Amino acid sequence: MEGIDATDRNIIISNATPPSILTIILDTNPIAWSALSPTLPLTKALSSLLVFINAHLAINHANQVCVIASHTDRSTWLYPTPKPTKGHRHSSTNKSNGVSKPTAEEDANKYRPFLAIEQQVLSNLRALIDDTDPDTLEEGESTQIAGALTIALTYINQQTLQASPSGPDSNYIRVAEQPPPSTSTTAGQSQTSSLVSRILVLSVSSDLSSQYISVMNAIFASQRLQIPIDVLKLAGDTVFLQQASDATGGIYLAPETEALKGGAGLLQYLMMGYLPDVTSRRWLVMPGDQEVDFRAACFCHRDVVDLGFVCSVCLSSTFLRSQGLTR
């Protein structure tokens, strides 16, 4: 009677690698990019990013990607293009065959899905930049990262519901039944979920403290959904994003500007550090165990504070008045 064992009943479930969905939030703050342009122009960074997206899609047939631009005054979709594409994916790509693709010859040398993504991302980004009014940029180096994070989370949630084998309703139960988030995020999730997800933030701006509360809310939501937030900081200094990746078990890297020169370095960072999805991160030593800046922003002035008062009821923090006085 050997071989009868209650433990091997669910052999089939864990065998296949679940497809993974990659949500990229691209910080498109024009001021920050123009400051960065001597070492890493936006075009170079974008071409590296597209290769990275293709590599992600190449890994698994069912892998998905979405790209969100976090601009100075709003966050918007770069891929998938919201209105014309939604629901009619096939018809729209067919339509573009005749219009925008140069010749059939060139088309045959590129994998069709790659081509579609590249065209959509580039045209949407161009539209976004053309839309931007130079006068509104005077206000500062901010970027709508909170909005972008929220869009990313809703998109991931939607895709996860669609991908779950037993239909949307059972998924609600799964989320509700999930144990409170712990540090060992990976093991439990890949067992139950049919889709693993992660968010990658390409950050260039520095000043985010005005969105402290909404960013933190987004972080807690993704912590609960067990979605790691990876951050690749190209420029600037972002306290909260570092906390985001730390809280959600993501990767935070801040490469030296010299290492990124020309874009080739960026690509290697992306391919080696950020490409492995949640499934393969179980096997790899992930980079970035540096000190995390855990400072919070005060709720009244949105300034990052070292020392402050915390309300014992609502846990809001306020700056220390005496500090201001002594200075």
Place this chain on the structure above:
Amino acid sequence: MSAALLEYLEAQQGIVFKKLYRQPSTVLAVLRRMLPHLAKSIVMAMLYMPEPFLESDLYTWIRTDCTAERDEALGTLKQLHILQQVQEPAIPRAYHLAPTFSRSLRQALTGGGNHRSFGVPSSTKDPRRMTLTALDDWARKKWEAILHYMVVSTNTRMDDQAIHLSTGTKMLLDAGGFVQSQGQRTMITKAGFSFLLQEANTQIWTLLIVYLEMGSTLDMEPVEVLSFLFTLGSLELGQDYSTEFLTPTQEKMLEDLSDFGIIYCRPDDKTRFYPTRLATTLTSDAGALLSSQLSGTSSTGPAQAQKGYIILETNHRLYAYTNSQLQINIIALFTNLNSRFPNLISGKITKGSINRAIQLGITSDQIISYITTHAHPQMLKNTPPLPPTVVDQIRLWQLEENRMKVTNGFLLENYENHKEYLDDVNYAETLGLLLWKSDEKRKYFVADINLMKSYLERKANAKRPKA
């Protein structure tokens, strides 16, 4: 992963890989389909690395408690001639990707080159464009015909009107050992049964490998055949492609592949072909077939296929929401069916029905995995999806069939001295050769005699000088 394909590729020479990897679509398919997940990460990390990857660095990158996965990944990469060791300098040991492989993969990711490996769309517009549903119907009809042909051949009476298979396909099934011709009648073999119960994607690859092997005896270059198959996997569903740039071998394949329902060619228009869903999912793996986007590869229609249809209860009753004759026939292989309604059949899994299936050469694991893959969404809400009692019972019924285990080996007996007997038995035990012993009778049974022989001889030699 497709085991059949991996096995086939592993048996190939290095030069074959070099030819294969020249085509970006092949490289993309091999990466997606053949590699373990960890290996994909390794390949991607090394793709744009300017220097060779030091082995020590690689080992630090992968967690130390995952050596089994690491060795599996590196082993597969080496077997498929993707990873090569740097010759100069040999120490410290370092790896780089095979140049052809990495060049083609980069080309696949960035585009460029002039390889046309992702299919050339037709330049002219098709006046009667095929719709997706029409393509799905075509693929399903063709593929079900093949499966049906095999299922029906189990029954004594042949139902010839229902099945239209080309002689080529019949020959192929015969060559693959799935069916066996005995005079007028065709009998399904054990291999055929396991084929039937597999998942659609695995079935296609199994059949295509047979096709590949048969093709090489018919002057078809295996590399070209494989490359074309991988190209098919990267085409877009619903798009018509031009046959203009195909090699003669590949043009010959078009006809055969449309017999399987993998592509669609209009009889009066030879300049274009449509890949069906069977083709476009060739390079996706099992997990992808279950996902919401890709549906119709299994035998039911695209709308139904993504949902399973079988419900199995703890009292061994089985209900299947289907009216497809093929599915009913397959379920009837291991179930006693007792009633049929317009959209539902019901039956019971009994000891008799399972034993009958096992006699035909079907294993309990195949039955269980078939029911699990086609389980109704309501069943999938449970973990595990199938009632454990039934699953265990099916396994137990199979074990009842083979209570005896046969092992080849050698019996050693007629020991005069108990001490000598003990000495030899202990030696056999430490080597792990001992299968059975009886201390009273001074007999024991070992799996391999050669090691024992040399030991006994050494002992005898050691004794001789003393005497």
